[in-house]
Amino acid sequence: MSKTRRLLFRLGTLLVLLAIAACMMVVGRGHTVFLDNKTLEYNGQSYPALYKIEVEKDGETIAKLNKRERGKATNIGQTFDITLRITKEKKGAEEEQTIRIKLPYSMDGIILNLPGYLEGLPEEAYLSEFISSEETEPAPEDETPAEDEFGISSETEEAAPAN
Amino acid sequence: MKNMSFGQKVLTFIRDNTVPIMFVVICAICIPLSGFSFSYLLNEIITRMGRNIFLILALLIPIMSGMGLNFGMTLGAMAGEIALIFVSDWQIWGIPGVVLAMILSIPISVLLGAFCGKILNMAKGREMITSYIISFFMNGIYQLIVLYMMGSIIPIKHFSVKLPRGYGIRNTVSLLNMRQCLDNLLAIRIKGVKIPVLTFLIIALLCVFIIWFRRTKLGQDMRAVGQDLNVARDAGINVERTRIISIIISTVLAGFGMVIYLQNMGNIATYSSHSQIGMFCIAALLVGGASVDRASIGNVFLGVILFHTMFIVAPKAGAQITGDSMIGEYFRVFVSYGVITLSLIMYETKKRKNKSLVGQQLAMDQLSEEAK
Numbered sequence: 319m320s321k322t323r324r325l326l327f328r329l330g331t332l333l334v335l336l337a338i339a340a341c342m343m344v345v346g347r348g349h350t351v352f353l354d355n356k357t358l359e360y361n362g363q364s365y366p367a368l369y370k371i372e373v374e375k376d377g378e379t380i381a382k383l384n385k386r387e388r389g390k391a392t393n394i395g396q397t398f399d400i401t402l403r404i405t406k407e408k409k410g411a412e413e414e415q416t417i418r419i420k421l422p423y424s425m426d427g428i429i430l431n432l433p434g435y436l437e438g439l440p441e442e443a444y445l446s447e448f449i450s451s452e453e454t455e456p457a458p459e460d461e462t463p464a465e466d467e468f469g470i471s472s473e474t475e476e477a478a479p480a481n
Numbered sequence: 482m483k484n485m486s487f488g489q490k491v492l493t494f495i496r497d498n499t500v501p502i503m504f505v506v507i508c509a510i511c512i513p514l515s516g517f518s519f520s521y522l523l524n525e526i527i528t529r530m531g532r533n534i535f536l537i538l539a540l541l542i543p544i545m546s547g548m549g550l551n552f553g554m555t556l557g558a559m560a561g562e563i564a565l566i567f568v569s570d571w572q573i574w575g576i577p578g579v580v581l582a583m584i585l586s587i588p589i590s591v592l593l594g595a596f597c598g599k600i601l602n603m604a605k606g607r608e609m610i611t612s613y614i615i616s617f618f619m620n621g622i623y624q625l626i627v628l629y630m631m632g633s634i635i636p637i638k639h640f641s642v643k644l645p646r647g648y649g650i651r652n653t654v655s656l657l658n659m660r661q662c663l664d665n666l667l668a669i670r671i672k673g674v675k676i677p678v679l680t681f682l683i684i685a686l687l688c689v690f691i692i693w694f695r696r697t698k699l700g701q702d703m704r705a706v707g708q709d710l711n712v713a714r715d716a717g718i719n720v721e722r723t724r725i726i727s728i729i730i731s732t733v734l735a736g737f738g739m740v741i742y743l744q745n746m747g748n749i750a751t752y753s754s755h756s757q758i759g760m761f762c763i764a765a766l767l768v769g770g771a772s773v774d775r776a777s778i779g780n781v782f783l784g785v786i787l788f789h790t791m792f793i794v795a796p797k798a799g800a801q802i803t804g805d806s807m808i809g810e811y812f813r814v815f816v817s818y819g820v821i822t823l824s825l826i827m828y829e830t831k832k833r834k835n836k837s838l839v840g841q842q843l844a845m846d847q848l849s850e851e852a853k
Contacts, residue, residue, distance in 0.1 A: 339581055341577075342577035342581040343573060343577075347572060347573060348575070426639070
């Protein structure tokens with residue numbers, strides 16, 4: 319193999335690996351989505367919470383939200399597909415709606431206000447970033463002793479010679 | 482061998498396979514004592530096979546090139562862990578997270594492997610102890626990077642990964658969002674026993690790669706280097722380069738193996754996951770009947786099955802015999818170190834015996850020459 323061919327082959331391999339890595343960064347980005355069935359105030363107007371919303375993702379019910387309740391879902395990628403079974407009022411008819419929401423790449427935790435979304439409000443109204451209290455307040459360090467699958471913890475290792 | 486009687490053949494077989502036979506006996510005694518059901522035991526063994534085989538296969542190539550048991554595979558394990566820390570920080574989940582971690586581990590593994598290979602070339606004939614000490618040295622560098630540089634110099638943002646003080650990585654990094662994603666994809670259940678088909682497919686691919694690699698020009702060069710350095714050099718093989726490549730391949734594979742291992746576990750014990758991995762992988766390989774200069778894919782599979790059966794049943798059997806499960810815990814650790822020691826002694830004894838046989842043959846040939 320000539321030197322040029324070898325160099326080209328190596329560069330090609332590097333480019334392919336970089337391309338796969340870039341794809342994985344986009345495709346595999348995980349988000350925690352919090353689904354709110356809460357009254358939303360926007361531009362001086364109030365959008366009330368609905369009586370009941372059942373949320374289904376990939377054929378599985380992930381949340382049953384009554385008024386003022388919050389549900390949680392995880393999603394890999396930037397497209398969030400869910401099916402909502404909405405009951406607007408008590409003893410009212412249930413209607414089904416499938417929705418697709420684009421999630422921003424930069425946000426880890428996202429709050430979706432479902433009544434706001436269903437009213438057709440802009441994204442800034444129904445979507446906001448969830449910031450965990452652990453991020454803002456310093457949490458105590460987890461001092462769980464590290465242990466591998468062989469059952470050797472740092473404590474065991476220290477204790478062993480003494481025995 | 483053909484002229485041997487049946488008794489002699491049996492004796493030779495026992496002598497050549499002392500360690501696996503010893504483990505078969507230990508397992509045969511411990512399994513009934515442990516009281517585990519067959520399906521539970523099978524489930525555990527299959528899970529551990531999926532978790533460990535890739536890592537152990539990473540040891541085969543350095544053995545082929547005559548560099549013995551690569552204790553430096555810990556370096557690859559560290560590369561895999563660093564890659565997984567980044568992936569956790571960037572919140573890449575599932576299979577894409579595993580793939581990205583594997584890709585990220587490659588440059589780190591290559592650098593560490595090249596470093597290790599260069600040093601091992603300076604310590605020919607003492608590769609095992611040198612690689613063992615290198616792994617201790619690199620562990621110090623790893624701790625420095627992970628504990629002080631990550632978060633301060635190397636950007637780490639996510640609160641679940643970073644220590645609350647603002648730099649350093651937590652004791653345990655959760656991989657819950659990629660836990661067993663490889664094992665669960667395409668998994669099948671037969672009578673309650675989960676078979677991680679995709680993980681086994683990846684292992685099968687690596688086995689095919691190793692078999693193919695042995696037949697390539699580089700693979701043949703490695704075998705030649707493994708048999709005799711000087712003869713290989715005289716044949717025009719760049720011995721030093723070949724040895725470095727074999728260590729690099731082993732380190733990269735160990736990095737991949739560690740990613741597979743940790744995705745199965747579901748968390749990283751940041752400061753200790755890698756520390757014992759080399760020791761246990763080598764012990765498992767030796768239990769399978771491999772030696773310092775000879776190992777096959779079959780040894781890997783047999784070793785994992787026997788070694789991990791012992792690991793599963795020993796604590797319970799120990800508790801049954803002595804009433805204290807800690808005895809079993811210590812027993813399995815003691816056996817791991819013991820089997821490595823035993824194999825090394827047996828290898829050295831065999832080598833000396835062969836050397837003296839060759840000497841005797843040479844002396845006899847000289848005497849017969851003189852008689853003529």
